[in-house]
Amino acid sequence: MEFVVPLTSPFSLEYTLVSGQTFRWAKRGDWWYGVVGGGVVKMMQEGDVLKCVSSSDALGAPWVSEYFQLDVDLEHVLASISKDEPITRAVERFYGLRLVRQDRWECLASFALATNANIPRIVKMVDNVCARYGGAIEFEGDVYRRFPSPQALAGPTVSALRGCGLGYRAPFLKRVAASVARGDVDFDAVSSLPYEEARRLLLRELSGEKVLLGVGPKVADCVLLYSCGKDEAFPIDVWIARAVARSYPWLMDRSLRARLERDGKVKMAASEYAKLSASLREYFGEYAGYAQQYLYMAVRSEKSATIRTS
DNA sequence: TAGCAGGAAAATC
DNA sequence: GATTTTCCTGCT
Numbered sequence: 434m435e436f437v438v439p440l441t442s443p444f445s446l447e448y449t450l451v452s453g454q455t456f457r458w459a460k461r462g463d464w465w466y467g468v469v470g471g472g473v474v475k476m477m478q479e480g481d482v483l484k485c486v487s488s489s490d491a492l493g494a495p496w497v498s499e500y501f502q503l504d505v506d507l508e509h510v511l512a513s514i515s516k517d518e519p520i521t522r523a524v525e526r527f528y529g530l531r532l533v534r535q536d537r538w539e540c541l542a543s544f545a546l547a548t549n550a551n552i553p554r555i556v557k558m559v560d561n562v563c564a565r566y567g568g569a570i571e572f573e574g575d576v577y578r579r580f581p582s583p584q585a586l587a588g589p590t591v592s593a594l595r596g597c598g599l600g601y602r603a604p605f606l607k608r609v610a611a612s613v614a615r616g617d618v619d620f621d622a623v624s625s626l627p628y629e630e631a632r633r634l635l636l637r638e639l640s641g642e643k644v645l646l647g648v649g650p651k652v653a654d655c656v657l658l659y660s661c662g663k664d665e666a667f668p669i670d671v672w673i674a675r676a677v678a679r680s681y682p683w684l685m686d687r688s689l690r691a692r693l694e695r696d697g698k699v700k701m702a703a704s705e706y707a708k709l710s711a712s713l714r715e716y717f718g719e720y721a722g723y724a725q726q727y728l729y730m731a732v733r734s735e736k737s738a739t740i741r742t743s
Numbered sequence: 744t745a746g747c748a749g750g751a752a753a754a755t756c
Numbered sequence: 757g758a759t760t761t762t763c764c765t766g767c768t
Contacts, residue, residue, distance in 0.1 A: 652764075
């Protein structure tokens with residue numbers, strides 16, 4: 434179906450889709466193609482209008498609005514996180530970037546593959562998994578593959594999954610898929626609980642048993658932020674850690690900062706991650722996750738600018 | 744709790 | 757081309 438979505442609040446499709454939240458969108462020509470919501474949708478932004486073509490009626494304007502969180506008053510959010518110069522600059526530069534609300538299972542599975550990988554690599558792994566285990570769907574004469582169900586990924590052997598180029602992540606994905614397929618992960622509870630409890634539930638700290646192998650604090654924060662509506666979640670990856678060390682040194686423990694400067698790496702103990710994450714949430718407030726996303730874009734673009742000029 | 748390995752592709756030299 | 761790095765977690 435073909436439709437347009439009028440934009441009544443600031444939105445940048447481009448910034449949102451290149452900000453590393455999602456792995457199943459690709460730009461061809463002027464259009465962004467996404468395999469999302471059980472189908473395929475392509476869209477193009479023209480000023481304050483989003484032109485869309487989708488494979489089914491289910492992928493209509495209400496779906497788009499929910500996925501891109503178009504009802505969120507972004508100006509209010511951005512005003513609330515603009516606490517200082519560095520974040521204000523990032524907000525001005527990437528104005529219109531929004532957090533998406535993606536499928537919870539897909540988000541969990543995708544980020545379980547994200548350890549020790551960069552974004553192009555993650556995209557490739559996810560593509561391989563979808564190509565092999567995802568259902569086919571036709572759109573404008575091309576065949577796309579949906580993200581596989583938990584059952585579809587719980588079934589194959591670890592070595593079969595390894596064939597998708599997952600490496601040591603293959604058993605993680607299988608275990609996570611099996612947990613979700615069994616119904617061990619109560620996504621609705623995670624979504625409805627406050628951040629701290631939701632995080633504990635996802636990490637299975639309550640039962641004391643690690644069910645979701647491959648899901649640590651960083652991945653949990655990504656899932657909470659990108660799919661469970663926890664806007665205060667602040668995933669800390671290596672880039673964000675560097676940005677924080679430089680722009681917000683007072684929020685980071687001296688010892689962690691020293692290690693970061695010396696090694697350029699962030700091997701954070703769970704307790705260190707928790708502490709840093711808590712101070713960032715306290716500093717940026719209830720929309721800390723938006724601050725994280727804007728800072729991430731800023732530090733990444735800085736990096737690519739350096740590459741071009743050196 | 745601290746240290747370390749992990750598979751493979753991208754980034755960097 | 758070789759080497760280093762990579763949106764980290766689990767195990768010892």
